[in-house]
Amino acid sequence: MSMYPWSGDYKEGDAESPVAVVTLSERYSFKNAAIWGPMKTENLGIEKVVANVISNPHIRFLVICGKEIRGHRSGKTLICLVENGIDDNGRIIEAPGAVPYIENLDKGAVDRFREQIEVEDMIGVSNEEEVQKMVNQLIEKDPGSFGEPYIAIKFKEQATSMQGSTAALHASIELSPWGDISSMEVD
């Protein structure tokens, strides 16, 4: 089971590594990083990065690399989040993206993120080896764990059941959960 609370399009590596990598539109793979993956949107994508990074206090550096997402400007917007935070409407201050809003996390989570990590701006760098070198350099500078994990979002598993539902086999026939086939009234 993953230690990160919000599932998404990312890969997990060394949980005690101090480095996370956002690859924007690219798909890379890194050695010795804690977590990495693409991030396309300046609202929901950023929220997932924030929630997952603060759940692992070992992460102290966030590398943002790869080709910027046209229109969304999600890389630059993430930097603005770290530098400026959000206003009372959840808008990332001075962000260039079209919809730079934090809706699913509270301000405490954003504040924690801004305090926990330092950003390494490599937006536009699409050389995987160059980014890996930066990851290795940042590991050498590890200041240590930030403290306790901050869990910003929680998912409750619920068993699903077909009981009580019917499935339409045809416009005029339905199947009950117990296997009974009956006719439906058709206008």
Place this chain on the structure above:
Amino acid sequence: MKEVEVIKADEDEDIVFDPEGFFVIFLKGGEIVVEHYLNVNKGGDLEVETGSLCTVVKGKSAKAICDTIVRKKMVSRLDHASYLGRELQKEEIALKDDLEYVQCESIYYEH
């Protein structure tokens, strides 16, 4: 003699938001994951500016996920439901054939 009309299919260009919200879809841990968001307008120019995460539906079968989403009334537009069906079927194929799946993009087999 019965006459049946044959029409040439064409695509709609406009995207109309579903009042019941939108979906973010991806593969994780050998399962299809569908996040259902309710539409949120933050007071700006766009009709939908972000989403409030409401429910997550997980499973291995596109049909099971489609059935669940319809049963729970998470979609209200036919075009949205058909889009969702296409994406989920693509995702099930990607899952079974160990292919990369990215929402709204084609899946590719390596030759």
